[in-house]
Amino acid sequence: MSIAKQLYQLQEVELEIESNERTLRQIASQLGENQAVVRIQTKLALEQQRLEELRGRQHSAEWEIDDITSKLTTAEEELYSGRIRNPKELTNLQHEVDGLRVKRNQLEDKALEIMDQVEFAAASVAAISSELKTVEAEWHSQQQQLSTEMEQLKTTLSDLEHKQQLLLAKINPQSVEFYRELKKQKRQAVARVEQGICRGCRISLPVAELQRARSDNLVQCSSCGRILFLA
Numbered sequence: 510m511s512i513a514k515q516l517y518q519l520q521e522v523e524l525e526i527e528s529n530e531r532t533l534r535q536i537a538s539q540l541g542e543n544q545a546v547v548r549i550q551t552k553l554a555l556e557q558q559r560l561e562e563l564r565g566r567q568h569s570a571e572w573e574i575d576d577i578t579s580k581l582t583t584a585e586e587e588l589y590s591g592r593i594r595n596p597k598e599l600t601n602l603q604h605e606v607d608g609l610r611v612k613r614n615q616l617e618d619k620a621l622e623i624m625d626q627v628e629f630a631a632a633s634v635a636a637i638s639s640e641l642k643t644v645e646a647e648w649h650s651q652q653q654q655l656s657t658e659m660e661q662l663k664t665t666l667s668d669l670e671h672k673q674q675l676l677l678a679k680i681n682p683q684s685v686e687f688y689r690e691l692k693k694q695k696r697q698a699v700a701r702v703e704q705g706i707c708r709g710c711r712i713s714l715p716v717a718e719l720q721r722a723r724s725d726n727l728v729q730c731s732s733c734g735r736i737l738f739l740a
């Protein structure tokens with residue numbers, strides 16, 4: 510086998526290794542990444558807090574109503590007890606009763622309004638909770654899938670690295686070093702030649718160059734400098 514062919518095979522294996530390593534890094538960055546879950550958890554916590562606040566306001570409104578109702582009951586009892594005879598006192602008491610009734614009506618309206626808001630917030634909390642469950646389930650299954658993919662990739666990589674070692678053992682070290690230097694500059698150090706064209710730079714090669722490349726020596730493309738490999 511020509512050195513160019515061996516180097517080409519090495520390059521194929523190394524490009525595959527690099528591509529697998531890139532995928533592996535991507536997977537590693539996605540593993541444990543749970544922004545979507547955290548975002549919904551935060552949303553849920555805020556909505557739950559709002560619901561608690563509204564329930565607190567609902568209870569205060571109810572206490573206020575109870576308080577006014579008991580004041581009203583006392584005042585009404587007093588008004589209709591017949592114990593008060595003084596007309597001015599009676600008028601004042603009547604005013605007090607009327608005032609308390611107005612205030613209680615207002616508070617009842619307010620309490621109803623808050624109750625509507627409580628219902629709305631409770632429905633929203635339920636919806637977000639169910640959304641969170643779905644997203645968490647998706648996240649768990651995605652994480653499992655990623656872990657499986659990662660294990661498969663690691664196996665593939667170890668096979669490829671074994672292949673790489675076998676190839677490296679066959680090629681003389683100077684050629685490997687030359688290949689490495691060229692790879693640093695061009696990423697692909699070896700270019701296939703197809704129908705007289707260098708696939709590295711797509712330039713048609715002179716006949717003399719093709720003939721030299723056919724020999725066992727390492728010949729570089731006069732245009733892009735890559736090692737030419739005639740399949």
Ligand SMILES: [Zn+2]
Pocket residue numbers: 700707708709710711712730731732733734735
């Ligand atoms: Zn070229």
